Amino acid sequence: MSERSLSDPDAIPAAADPTDAATRALPEFMQAWRVHAWGPDPNEAMALDTIAVPTPAAGELLVRAQAIPLNLNDMERINGENMMVRPELPVTPGMEVMGVVVACGDGVEEWLGRRVVAMPKLATGGFAEYSICPVVSSFEMPEDIPLPAAAALYFPYHLAWLGLVDRAALEAGESVLIHAAAGGSGSAAIQLAKHIGATVYATAGSDEKVELCRELGADVAINYSREDFQSVVLEATHNKGVDVVFDNVGEAVMEKSMNCVAYNGRYLMMGFASDKRFADEKLIVPRRVLMGNMKLSGVLMAYANDVVAPMMKKAMGWNFCPDSLGQEIMARIVELVRAKKLKPVIGETTTFDAIPAAMARMRDRKTTGRVVVLVD
Secondary structure: OEEOOOOOHHHOOOOOOHHHHHHOOOOOEEEEEEEOOOOOOHHHHEEEEEEEOOOOOOOEEEEEEEEEEOOHHHHHHHHOOOOOOOOOOOEOOOOOEEEEEEEEOOOOHHHOOOEEEEOOHHHOOOOEOEEEEEHHHEEEOOOOOOOOHHHHOOHHHHHHHHHHHHHOOOOOOOEEEEOOOOEHHHHHHHHHHHHHOOEEEEEEOOHHHHHHHHHHOOOEEEEOOOOOHHHHHHHHOOOOOEEEEEEOOOHHHHHHHHHOEEEEEEEEEOOOOOOHHHHHOOOOOHHHHHHHOOEEEEOOOOEEOOOHHHHHHHHHOOOOEEHHHHHHHHHHHHHHHHOOOOOOOEEEEEEHHHHHHHHHHHHOOOOOEEEEEEOO
């Protein structure tokens, strides 16, 4: 494991030349971390297997990993707990990768050789040397943004943008409460909100993480293990509340967070990190929303093209984000990173063989910002 400065961009090394990776002959087999039986401990549940390199179908890319960002939701594919789609075992966890496209399915041949960040098919398969990624959830990453920063930009910044910009339409002069603000999407949300010109109230679980929030620009940083964030926010806003709540924690903070929403404010339901079981429970009382005179917005980062999106709407009633929006968001994020307005927080880098140990640290809430696996 290698730890890096959270504020020094010069600590980030340059990436390898993607052209070299794309032109190498493809092997028949690869290494992949797989789960054969669900278990709570990644060190015991995951096994390093040698399996065949997959072949991309139409509309899919085969990505050779240069880096693998870890996500808390990867734990679901390890412990077998609440997940929207349960894969068959054995399964390779990993819902986000960064690397070079080395093979393409029909219709997307122009992606060959491109350096990309991507979500693997069905949000699994990323903990491997190669993974299959639908082109609809893949985004080109320019070579002038080096590793590990390049690998840390997709999920957290897209989530922050979808929540604060696309749903909440946050404006300069408004205020926002951001939970788990020292994590990946939380730290991205602080930076984006400050760029917009908002006042930021941030919560985190330790003094070290609170200090990080301040370094990122939070106007008020709250250690929720010692302070009642509701009291702090209401006192600071003269009992008005904030215009936006960015909640990627869920049930553990929901009631007090709703108490913090100002009149006509927006509550962003981003995730359920405190207890994923509540994702499918009848949790919100309608009168609570009515009495709050607030707007409740769901935020799901799932992209679909104009063929799949209406099919999902008809079959499930769900609204997926248009893939064109994802491309627009990625372009804006890259622009702001180049202008040094946004900077991903890399808490640590680690190696491919240490993925289980890194996932255990993430499960135990011992990580800060993004954990990025660098692949040889």
